[in-house]
Amino acid sequence: TKGSVGFLGLGVMGREMARNLAAAGFGVKAYDVVPAAIDAMAETGVTPAASIADAAADADIVISMLPDTPQVEEVVRGDGGLLSSPPRGGLYVDMSTIAPEATRKLAADLLQAGVQMLDAPVSGGPVGARDATLTIMAGGEAAAFERARPFLQGMGSTINHVGASGAGQTVKLCNQLICGINLQAICEAFALGRACDIDLVQMREVLMGGSANSWMLENLGAAMIEGDISAGFRIDLMMKDLRLVLGAAQQNLVPLPATSLVTSQYIDAQAHGEGANGNQALFRVYDRMSGR
Ligand code: NAD
Known part of the structure; x- marks a missing residue:
C-alpha cells in the first residue's frame, strides 16, 4: 500500500472518507465506539480495529472524524488514547470541527509525546465526503502538512494549509x-x-x-x-x-x-x-x- 491510516470515527462523514482512502490504495484500519459502524465497513476494504491503540499502532498517520471537542479530547487523552499509544508515524490529523483553543492545547501536548498534530476540518458535506471532493483547511506545521497531503488528497480536492495550529478550525x-x-x-x-x-x-x-x-x-x-x-x-x-x-x-x-x-x-x-x-x-x- 501507499501508506497506512488509523481512522477514528465512522459516522456520516468518516465512513465515506475511510472508504475513499482504502479505494485510493491506502491501508486503512478503523475504529468507532459504535461496533455497528465498524461492521458497516465490511465491503469497503477497510480493516476493523479493536481499539484506538489497535488502529494507531502501525499507522503512518491517524485521522479522526468525531462529533465535538470532548470526543477528540477522549481519543487523545483517554485510556488507550493517542497520548499513551501514539501512531508509529507520529502524525495525527483531526478533521472534526472542534474548538480552536482546545486544538492548540492538544497539539502542544501531543508534540511532547512525539506526535505532530494538524487540525484539518472539512467543508462539502456528505456528498463531498462520498465523492472525495471535500474542501480541507489545515492548521499546524507546514512540514506536517506536507506529510499529510497525500492522505488528504484521498479525501478532498481543495486542500490548503491556512496557518499555525488552530487556524484550520x-x-x-x-x-x-x-x-x-x-x-x-x-x-x-x-x-x-x-x-x-x-x-x-x-x-x-x-x-x-x-x-x-x-x-x-x-x-x-x-x-x-x-x-x-x-x-x-x-x-x-x-x-x-x-x-x-x-x-x-x-x-x-x-x-x-x-x-x-x-x-x-x-x-x-x-x-x-x-x-x-x-x-x-x-x-x-x-x-x-x-x-x-
Ligand atoms: P457523526 O455523529 O455522524 O459521526 C461521528 C462518529 O464518531 C460516530 O460514528 C460516533 O460513534 C463516533 N465516535 C464518537 N465518539 C467516539 C470515540 N470516543 N471514539 C471513536 N469514535 C467515536 O458526525 P458527522 O456528521 O460524521 O460529523 C463529524 C464531524 O465533522 C463533526 O465535527 C461535524 O461538525 C463535522 N462535519 C460534518 C459535516 C456533515 O455534513 N455531516 C460536514 C462537515 C463537517
Missing part, C-alpha cells in the same frame, strides 16, 4: 458562520415566496441561475421545500459550530450580530426537538413563526 468556523446565515436567508426568501403564492420549486431553480445561488440553495433547498428533514448535517452539529463561532467572537471581541440572531433560531429548532434533523429543518422555525 478558525477558517472552518468562518465557513460555518456563512453557511448558517446563508441558510437563514434562504428560509426567509422561501417564507416570503410561499406567503405570496409563488411556486417554490420553480423559484429555487430560477434563483439558482442568478446571483442568489449558493451551495445551500443547491444542496438543501429542495429538501427544505419538500419537507424532507433527514440529515445530512444535523441541527445539533451546526448548533455546536455556532457556539464555537460565538465563543471565538467573544474571546476576540468581535461583534457578530447576524450569527447571534441565527443561533437563536437554531436554539428554537433544538427546543422543538429538531436536533437530529438535517439543517434544512431550520425552515420549520419559519413555519412556526408564520403559523404554517
Whole structure:
C-alpha cells in the first residue's frame, strides 16, 4: 500500500472518507465506539480495529472524524488514547470541527509525546465526503502538512494549509458562520415566496441561475421545500459550530450580530426537538413563526 491510516470515527462523514482512502490504495484500519459502524465497513476494504491503540499502532498517520471537542479530547487523552499509544508515524490529523483553543492545547501536548498534530476540518458535506471532493483547511506545521497531503488528497480536492495550529478550525468556523446565515436567508426568501403564492420549486431553480445561488440553495433547498428533514448535517452539529463561532467572537471581541440572531433560531429548532434533523429543518422555525 501507499501508506497506512488509523481512522477514528465512522459516522456520516468518516465512513465515506475511510472508504475513499482504502479505494485510493491506502491501508486503512478503523475504529468507532459504535461496533455497528465498524461492521458497516465490511465491503469497503477497510480493516476493523479493536481499539484506538489497535488502529494507531502501525499507522503512518491517524485521522479522526468525531462529533465535538470532548470526543477528540477522549481519543487523545483517554485510556488507550493517542497520548499513551501514539501512531508509529507520529502524525495525527483531526478533521472534526472542534474548538480552536482546545486544538492548540492538544497539539502542544501531543508534540511532547512525539506526535505532530494538524487540525484539518472539512467543508462539502456528505456528498463531498462520498465523492472525495471535500474542501480541507489545515492548521499546524507546514512540514506536517506536507506529510499529510497525500492522505488528504484521498479525501478532498481543495486542500490548503491556512496557518499555525488552530487556524484550520478558525477558517472552518468562518465557513460555518456563512453557511448558517446563508441558510437563514434562504428560509426567509422561501417564507416570503410561499406567503405570496409563488411556486417554490420553480423559484429555487430560477434563483439558482442568478446571483442568489449558493451551495445551500443547491444542496438543501429542495429538501427544505419538500419537507424532507433527514440529515445530512444535523441541527445539533451546526448548533455546536455556532457556539464555537460565538465563543471565538467573544474571546476576540468581535461583534457578530447576524450569527447571534441565527443561533437563536437554531436554539428554537433544538427546543422543538429538531436536533437530529438535517439543517434544512431550520425552515420549520419559519413555519412556526408564520403559523404554517
Ligand atoms: P457523526 O455523529 O455522524 O459521526 C461521528 C462518529 O464518531 C460516530 O460514528 C460516533 O460513534 C463516533 N465516535 C464518537 N465518539 C467516539 C470515540 N470516543 N471514539 C471513536 N469514535 C467515536 O458526525 P458527522 O456528521 O460524521 O460529523 C463529524 C464531524 O465533522 C463533526 O465535527 C461535524 O461538525 C463535522 N462535519 C460534518 C459535516 C456533515 O455534513 N455531516 C460536514 C462537515 C463537517
